[in-house]
Every structure is written in structure tokens, then in C-alpha cells.
Amino acid sequence: MFVHVSGDGARVAEGDDCTRLHVASELDPAATGAALREAGLGELADGRDDARLSVEALRAAASRDPVGEDWPGRWDAMLAYAARKGWLDGEKVTAHVEYRPSA
Template sequence: MIVEVVGGTHEVPEVKVVDVDDLTRLHLALGEVTDEEADQALREAGLGRLQDDQVGFVTVDALRAAAEPQSSAPDWAQRWEGMVATARDKGWIGDDGASLQVHVESAAGA
């Protein structure tokens, strides 16, 4: 699963959740946006925040709410729970206990 922050209409960054059926990976992909723009877009979308250019946090409940309706996999809910449990086991959990730490990939080097 990928949380994308990309340039949107009139250059206002847009947040999208894509590849929702691939629960073997989770990362944040930044398009042609600055770190500040990405952080603001994530916060405004209620999906998380950017810590720095390498690490972000996504809110578990908000991400599930955005991703699950797009899923076509009948066992998605079980695989989602497994992904979240694995992240927790590996310590990839935010201090708030409600978010997962994710790697940031820049597609544009903005």
C-alpha cells in the first residue's frame, strides 16, 4: 500500500491511497511537493504527518477507512490486521500508539 502526496489541481497537494490490496509493504511516496507541503497535506487529510524527509507516520484508523473501500480482496481485513500486528511487533508504531511509522520515498526530489 502506498500513501501518495502529489501535486494536485492548482498546485495544491493531494493525498491518495493506492495499491490497497498489497499489504506486504506500506510507504509514503512524495511527488513534486516540499516536505512542508507534504506534512500539511497529510495533516489536513487526517492521514498522518511527516517527521522528516525519511520518516512519516500514518494514522491506522484513517488509513484503513481510506483503503478498505477500494479493496477487491475478500480477505483484506484479515491481512490488514496482520500487517498492523507485524508493524507493532517490529516497533514501527508512533508514540501516540495510533499511527504506524513509514518510510518516505521521494519520486521527484522536491
């Protein structure tokens, strides 16, 4: 799954895919941070390259996508992996931001 950020705001995409997590933004860092906050998904962690995403908001948004029956277990495994890597801190998970200006 990933968080797609565009001029239309921030939304979770491909919620069934628990093998990756990142933010793909078409906007500059300031606008990306604002869109994440407005959507209730999180904020930029360091001003540019990483986002701190709300686990609760991310889960709620991702589970609205069509997901497989085994999704809850895959979600838990994704968070366990993030915890082992030091990317999970309480109620926030860190995800890298990839900036991809729209064409």
C-alpha cells in the same frame, strides 16, 4: 499499499496490497507534511524521512479500494508486523517517505 502525495493532495493507493506500506511523494518535505495533514492521514515524524500515519484513517481509505475478502486478516497481519518492528505506536504507524519528484 502506499500513500501517494502530489500537488493534488494525499491519497491511499493499492489498498489491497498489505505487504508494504510507504509514502511516495512528488513534493518537498514541507508540502508533503502539509498534504498528509490536510488529508487527515498523518504527518511527517522527523521532518523528512518518516511519516506517522493514522491507522484509522489509513484503514478507512485503503478499504475503499477494491479489496479481497481476506483483506481484514491481511490488514491485521500488516499491523502485527509493524508492531513487532516497533513501527506501531498506539493509533499511528510509521512509514518511510520516498521522494520522487514528478517529471
